[in-house]
Amino acid sequence: MSSSTWPSSTGWRAVPDGFGRDNLPFGVCRQGDRRFAAVRLGDAAVDLDALQRAGGLRDVDLPAGVFTTGVLNDYLALGPGTWARTRAVLQEADLDRVLVPLADVDMVLPIEVADYVDFYSSEHHARNMGLILRPDTEPLLPNWKRLPVGYHGRAGTVVVSGTPIARPRGLVAGDGEPEWRPTRVLDIELEVGTVIGVGSAMGARIRADDADGHVFGFVLLDDWSARDIQAFEYQPLGPFLAKSFATSISPWIVMLDAVRPFLSAGHPQVPEPAPYLRSTRPWHLDLDLEVDLNGTTVSCTSFGHMYWSFAQQLAHVTGNGARARTGDLLGSGTVSGPEPGTRGSLMEMTWRGRDPLALADGTTRTFLEDGDTVVLRGRCGGPGDARGWIEFGECAGTVLPAPHEPGGV
């Protein structure tokens, strides 16, 4: 385990660690015209296609070329037995001859996203948004503790970490007629995405306790949000253009098998959920998260704060008989904790702009300005943690000005 062989006194971000043989997250690398699936080991990518061609994966039943399709979907569809065998082989194999330095590759979007669903599963976040947007009423709506509230987002605009984020235009309410202009209230949402490897048939719902038969792993996810566009458009059918311009995910999918030591039962749910949402196994994940804005850490929180688990989210998505598919992506919703320093959106951190954030460069921020860079990071455990040390890497994006529009519109 890397955490014991490569200890570090400079903190979890300072060294390329937490990417040992107990982690081995999956991604897709581009090197010139070639794309190949890989797992990360330290600062290197293990070229799985090269390993397969060299016979190093002969003990796993894999189709030829499964790691050269440009995305992981075909591999993910092979199911948890194959995932586990691959992992077991990789943990023991001699990988020296198939290592490619990360500096020599670009990471691309690791999956073709089938359906993207975004949830709203942090009680702290939902309460904060209620208090901010509807200060005179009960912050949690009547459905919130009965089901994991969620909606479909745009699968086609999920992008890999590092993709620039152009400030979107939209219709925004004003004193008179609404105005079509670049958003002035560009926000982030710190989330964790669950990647579905094995889908389900129409009519066959997935029980929460069967989640590990379907869930391949997790990524960090930034649900970029334009709050002024959202405010004008969202009634009665929900957010649309305020969210659909871009959703960033981290390039390395951390396997559920890698984070099993960090699964926990979560907080008690009162009232007891409806039968289709019940689970007896621990499906919350003790994953530490942080938000970095232009080099300043502006939030440190934990995915363990969530009210609804990823397993309950999956049970909900299929609860009406809808099928799940390989490549489905379930966003957790903004991860916020109970304290001011543990919130996952600028809306909450600045309380709708009332309390600007002080950054290390001496500037302040309410919402994002052009040129700002946001980096999400995550890890389970760390140096000295008996459960291990599993890094999620980074989910980063830099805000670009709104594109020039001929004619000034």
Add this chain to the structure above:
Amino acid sequence: MSSSTWPSSTGWRAVPDGFGRDNLPFGVCRQGDRRFAAVRLGDAAVDLDALQRAGGLRDVDLPAGVFTTGVLNDYLALGPGTWARTRAVLQEADLDRVLVPLADVDMVLPIEVADYVDFYSSEHHARNMGLILRPDTEPLLPNWKRLPVGYHGRAGTVVVSGTPIARPRGLVAGDGEPEWRPTRVLDIELEVGTVIGVGSAMGARIRADDADGHVFGFVLLDDWSARDIQAFEYQPLGPFLAKSFATSISPWIVMLDAVRPFLSAGHPQVPEPAPYLRSTRPWHLDLDLEVDLNGTTVSCTSFGHMYWSFAQQLAHVTGNGARARTGDLLGSGTVSGPEPGTRGSLMEMTWRGRDPLALADGTTRTFLEDGDTVVLRGRCGGPGDARGWIEFGECAGTVLPAPHEPGGV
């Protein structure tokens, strides 16, 4: 043109007409293990793969095997120049040797749906729903005439006409705790779906007047809806499980080129839309629609009643810089006209159940019962119409009981 060569005095549904050389809609047929793309001609499918292999499409620049992938996406991505050349060749070609009787094939879902967006673009429908659900307030919300209100639906549960529709379960409000049970308020929504052939790059929005560079064609679409599930879940993020269990589309995609004679300017829009939604070309479609419930025609309406055009919907989807993709599907929203007999949902037809429908078999309906069959039909023009006669065929579905749940839940 079939309408002049095969006139009929028995009405437009009685004969397999409106599928002449001026129509030629695209679909995908299954015959045994084989799937092939086809256009419909009368009661036959023109096997496009067989035609291509026989050299009948040599004047069109087509990749080998483009009609055997099982979906039309690769063909659609070739763009409007290729679509138009294919159509021109097919209108003149000798097709006798590549005709397959429709009775000998099954129709499958013609596209892999990329993102599915459902709009709400009928003013009559939006007003009716406002009057029914919020009787004491202005029925149209402030955003409704400023932008085409819409949201993302579930792409993975779009199914082809004829697929049975299992009654979905969901959480429904009651006197005390919400109850998880099969919906008691299962409804239809009569819609028209726009199929995108050519997408756009991130950041490059599509102008409404450029719609014909991107839109391949149209299908009939039934947005099955569970109103009780919807009422409990939809705040604040919009409809989710109430809609995601199934969306049916007709199997034959009618090309935009086939219905150009039926494009019209639509009703004036007041206030004038924002610049990104403006168009100067006619993008409304004079398409007659009807809803059949167990053999009784319960609604006759027109797609020309819509407030927002499909071109404006496409401009809106990409207005924030989101990319469009080959296979994107844009639902129009329920098509309702101004009169009682022209409404596109049972919610409106029965005014939330107050006014049951009398069916020809002597029964009445408020919402759908198990075993009910709904058929949507559509056509442009008809016998004797100087603009021609373009049939859309049928979009059908039969309601099955909710699946048995072990343990009674």
